[in-house]
Amino acid sequence: MATAISTAPDLAWTKKISSPQELASFRQAILASLDPNAPRIRVCCGTGCKAVGSLDVLEAMKTAVAAAGVDVHVMPEVKRTGCHGFCSRGPLLTLEPQGLFYQRVKSEDTAEIVQKTIIGGEVIPRFLYKPPGSKEAIAKVSDIPFFAKQTKLVLKRVGRIDPFDIRDAIAAGAYEGIAKVLAEMTPQQVIEEIKVSRLRGRGGAGFPTGVKWESCAGQAGRHYVICNGDEGDPGAFMDASVMEGDPHAVLEGMAIAAYAMGSDRGFLYVRMEYPLAVQTLTAAIRQAEDLGLLGQNILGTDFSFRVSVSTGAGAFVCGESSALMSSLEGKVGRPRAKYIRSTEKGFRDSPSNLNNVETYANVPEIILRGGQWYTTYGTERSTGTKVFSLTGNVHNVGLVEVPMGTSLKDIVFGIGGGVPNKKELKAVQTGGPSGGCIPIPSKFIDINVGFGKLAEIGSMMGSGGMIVMDENTCMVEISRYFINFLVEESCGQCTPCREGLTRMREILSRITQGEGREGDIELLEEIGQFTNNFSLCGLGTSAANPVLSTIRYFRDEYEAHIRDKKCPAGVCKPLYYYEIDSEKCTGCGVCRKRCPAAAIEGEKKKPHTIHQELCIKCMECYRNCKFDSIRIM
Amino acid sequence: MKIIMDGKEVAAERGQTIVEVARRNGVYIPTLCHVPALEPAAMCRVCTVELVEGRRTRLVTSCNYPLRGDAEIRTDTPMLRQNRKVLIELLASRCPDAEALKELAERYGADLNRFPAEDRQCIMCGLCARVCERVGGNVLALCGRGVEIRVDTSFGRLSPTCIGCASCVQICPVNAIRIEDMDGERRVIVRGKEASRVQLRKCTSCGIHFGPVIDLGPVLDRAGEGGVPAFNASVCPACSRRSLARRLAERHFEQHAVESPDADEEG
Numbered sequence: 047m048a049t050a051i052s053t054a055p056d057l058a059w060t061k062k063i064s065s066p067q068e069l070a071s072f073r074q075a076i077l078a079s080l081d082p083n084a085p086r087i088r089v090c091c092g093t094g095c096k097a098v099g100s101l102d103v104l105e106a107m108k109t110a111v112a113a114a115g116v117d118v119h120v121m122p123e124v125k126r127t128g129c130h131g132f133c134s135r136g137p138l139l140t141l142e143p144q145g146l147f148y149q150r151v152k153s154e155d156t157a158e159i160v161q162k163t164i165i166g167g168e169v170i171p172r173f174l175y176k177p178p179g180s181k182e183a184i185a186k187v188s189d190i191p192f193f194a195k196q197t198k199l200v201l202k203r204v205g206r207i208d209p210f211d212i213r214d215a216i217a218a219g220a221y222e223g224i225a226k227v228l229a230e231m232t233p234q235q236v237i238e239e240i241k242v243s244r245l246r247g248r249g250g251a252g253f254p255t256g257v258k259w260e261s262c263a264g265q266a267g268r269h270y271v272i273c274n275g276d277e278g279d280p281g282a283f284m285d286a287s288v289m290e291g292d293p294h295a296v297l298e299g300m301a302i303a304a305y306a307m308g309s310d311r312g313f314l315y316v317r318m319e320y321p322l323a324v325q326t327l328t329a330a331i332r333q334a335e336d337l338g339l340l341g342q343n344i345l346g347t348d349f350s351f352r353v354s355v356s357t358g359a360g361a362f363v364c365g366e367s368s369a370l371m372s373s374l375e376g377k378v379g380r381p382r383a384k385y386i387r388s389t390e391k392g393f394r395d396s397p398s399n400l401n402n403v404e405t406y407a408n409v410p411e412i413i414l415r416g417g418q419w420y421t422t423y424g425t426e427r428s429t430g431t432k433v434f435s436l437t438g439n440v441h442n443v444g445l446v447e448v449p450m451g452t453s454l455k456d457i458v459f460g461i462g463g464g465v466p467n468k469k470e471l472k473a474v475q476t477g478g479p480s481g482g483c484i485p486i487p488s489k490f491i492d493i494n495v496g497f498g499k500l501a502e503i504g505s506m507m508g509s510g511g512m513i514v515m516d517e518n519t520c521m522v523e524i525s526r527y528f529i530n531f532l533v534e535e536s537c538g539q540c541t542p543c544r545e546g547l548t549r550m551r552e553i554l555s556r557i558t559q560g561e562g563r564e565g566d567i568e569l570l571e572e573i574g575q576f577t578n579n580f581s582l583c584g585l586g587t588s589a590a591n592p593v594l595s596t597i598r599y600f601r602d603e604y605e606a607h608i609r610d611k612k613c614p615a616g617v618c619k620p621l622y623y624y625e626i627d628s629e630k631c632t633g634c635g636v637c638r639k640r641c642p643a644a645a646i647e648g649e650k651k652k653p654h655t656i657h658q659e660l661c662i663k664c665m666e667c668y669r670n671c672k673f674d675s676i677r678i679m
Numbered sequence: 680m681k682i683i684m685d686g687k688e689v690a691a692e693r694g695q696t697i698v699e700v701a702r703r704n705g706v707y708i709p710t711l712c713h714v715p716a717l718e719p720a721a722m723c724r725v726c727t728v729e730l731v732e733g734r735r736t737r738l739v740t741s742c743n744y745p746l747r748g749d750a751e752i753r754t755d756t757p758m759l760r761q762n763r764k765v766l767i768e769l770l771a772s773r774c775p776d777a778e779a780l781k782e783l784a785e786r787y788g789a790d791l792n793r794f795p796a797e798d799r800q801c802i803m804c805g806l807c808a809r810v811c812e813r814v815g816g817n818v819l820a821l822c823g824r825g826v827e828i829r830v831d832t833s834f835g836r837l838s839p840t841c842i843g844c845a846s847c848v849q850i851c852p853v854n855a856i857r858i859e860d861m862d863g864e865r866r867v868i869v870r871g872k873e874a875s876r877v878q879l880r881k882c883t884s885c886g887i888h889f890g891p892v893i894d895l896g897p898v899l900d901r902a903g904e905g906g907v908p909a910f911n912a913s914v915c916p917a918c919s920r921r922s923l924a925r926r927l928a929e930r931h932f933e934q935h936a937v938e939s940p941d942a943d944e945e946g
Contacts (some may be wrong), residue, residue: 383721385744538828539722545769548826576765580724
């Protein structure tokens with residue numbers, strides 16, 4: 047098996063680009079060397095597809111193309127969005143210039159694809175995508191609703207370029223922004239443009255980026271520009287895809303920020319669990335430095351900016367800005383009280399500007415097209431687009447980029463394709479472990495997703511995680527899961543977070559095991575409010591949100607657990623059992639054959655029964671019954 | 680700068696923390712992890728107060744919040760009292776017998792037995808670690824994360840850098856750290872576990888052990904010009920006093936002998 051993606055092409059022999067004009071001619075030269083009608087095969091090499099062997103497919107494809115002797119340029123393509131639910135079924139290919147989209151491709155299929163599609167121009171139906179509930183296969187990327195309904199500003203190059211080859215990125219417009227800034231803008235103008243765009247931090251808090259830059263720029267001392275790539279929310283992979291798929295967007299955004307704030311040093315703090323992002327970023331920095339797009343005297347001007355990648359050590363709390371800076375300094379990653387802002391006294395006690403990956407990735411486009419253009423996307427208070435990672439009980443799991451203010455309905459049903467297995471949608475969890483659960487069905491399905499709106503209903507935007515939950519989700523168990531996650535990830539220094547979370551986990555575990563007591567809900571609320579009020583950092587002050595929001599909207603479910611000792615969703619094992627509805631059961635025997643504990647008995651074509659003492663509650667019968675005859679009691 | 684604390688205007692200087700202003704003006708704010716000599720860490724959170732800035736009210740910890748402009752502070756609202764009560768109840772499960780908590784429990788009506796006790800003998804105020812960094816040999820630190828966090832030495836081993844100053848013993852509000860001087864060695868024991876062992880200095884005169892043998896370099900560096908001469912002594916304080924007294928007496932008699940030739944007769 048191939049272990050590494052082709053390493054960066056060596057550009058050290060290339061002359062450094064010494065002016066913005068030279069960058070433009072360099073781009074023209076690359077574009078001129080490309081034939082727009084030449085066939086190109088893009089193999090998705092994102093983490094998801096890599097896991098199912100896309101690197102092997104890439105190698106096999108190269109071999110197949112070489113054997114066939116056609117003139118085609120194979121490039122590895124990182125396309126996280128391409129994973130929309132099919133990651134588990136195999137690597138993805140896109141074929142240019144036809145714009146074909148192939149899924150479930152195996153290494154042994156490559157020769158056939160080269161022969162039939164590339165040479166013969168024929169579409170192979172078995173690789174095509176079929177939307178849920180439709181018999182019609184879709185051949186083109188642009189016709190697939192999942193892609194058609196998105197607006198890609200941040201992800202525009204992700205999946206289209208080879209992240210390990212800067213020439214590809216330059217051809218697609220990378221570094222045009224920094225060239226414009228260096229040629230014709232003053233630092234004040236850059237900040238002004240960002241303020242006009244009303245861009246808000248994408249890390250979760252939504253602080254206006256321009257205001258932050260301005261306050262940092264106004265401070266005396268050496269300035270640092272830091273990028274937060276420590277994306278740790280369960281189920282979130284937006285920043286990973288940007289760093290892996292288009293590292294230059296982030297680097298260019300950081301360089302522009304550095305210019306605006308008079309900084310010459312930047313750091314990318316990337317979590318250790320993203321090895322591919324570290325590879326792509328490191329390669330991208332080296333190539334950009336080789337070409338004079340980063341490092342000393344960028345594009346022949348006086349502006350210098352050196353960036354390096356620093357990896358985290360696996361702590362969720364290091365995504366918090368002060369803990370991140372502490373970790374970057376080599377200390378223990380524990381947050382400090384931010385009564386003096388990082389923009390004043392942050393990394394190494396110097397003015398430091400910290401933004402999220404997605405925030406920086408937005409910057410070059412705003413500079414190129416103007417802040418005013420950016421405000422045409424999104425709503426009045428939340429401009430631009432947001433990348434969400436749509437996961438959970440939804441057909442098209444993947445990354446979606448939509449304008450702010452898009453309704454939940456459009457995201458979950460329009461792009462996500464709705465809930466699989468004919469289940470009811472129960473809730474959507476947003477904002478990671480610090481966010482809340484939005485109950486659906488209710489008026490909230492039409493809520494416009496933006497910074498203000500989500501906070502109003504007790505959840506938050508967070509970094510963009512979005513977990514869809516169907517009717518078989520127990521909300522008590524969900525809140526126990528998140529609290530358990532946070533107990534392990536709390537830094538432990540402040541009392542409310544450390545002690546409060548421990549107690550809440552204890553109470554929630556008790557409830558899910560059927561040992562809930564009268565007064566537990568009130569106790570959870572009391573501790574939860576205390577934790578949110580008195581904690582030191584953002585992790586603590588939002589840690590109780592999963593509990594408080596589920597109590598707020600699903601109180602009856604908590605009560606069912608505590609008073610009736612029942613888990614209505616059928617998740618908490620001691621609190622439910624399965625029963626076969628003898629009127630609906632046709633005696634097909636599927637459940638009997640499927641049951642791993644041999645707990646189901648019954649004659650053919652006669653209603654079956656479950657022996658409760660044998661049942662291990664694995665859900666196998668429930669999931670496989672075609673007649674809906676197995677009920678959760 | 681106009682600072683209003685609990686409805687009364689109080690004297691304050693720019694940059695002072697809320698707790699400094701409160702102490703100076705006789706306003707009570709509870710603290711567990713704060714001593715004025717050390718950098719505030721804001722870990723125990725019991726000193727949280729309400730800060731009204733214009734139209735919004737924020738909760739801030741008074742030990743480390745620097746006042747930089749006009750502000751109104753409320754130190755004892757029902758909301759604060761309620762949250763402090765829960766805080767003390769939660770902490771009490773770690774350290775049920777701590778006197779410091781009993782006092783606060785009485786003040787805020789907290790039930791020390793509300794949560795099941797797990798006697799960890801430590802309220803995680805971190806004072807020992809902070810004082811050890813400033814005064815001692817940087818031996819004790821907060822190790823681990825989340826619920827696992829604890830005061831310990833590096834890798835839980837006997838520390839070779841301890842200077843045996845016992846600052847940690849002095850500062851611990853729940854008496855979880857003690858020292859034992861035995862067989863010419865000083866042991867620092869943190870929650871029943873030995874953290875370090877320092878050799879004791881033996882008095883060249885009477886033979887008792889009287890203080891730790893330490894590497895003076897770093898201590899003198901920190902103490903600055905003048906240093907701490909007592910650390911160089913080779914005799915114990917008792918013998919030192921005794922020998923001083925003897926020298927004084929000898930000198931007295933010598934002087935007497937010179938002044939009056941018939942001193943011997945008088946003596």
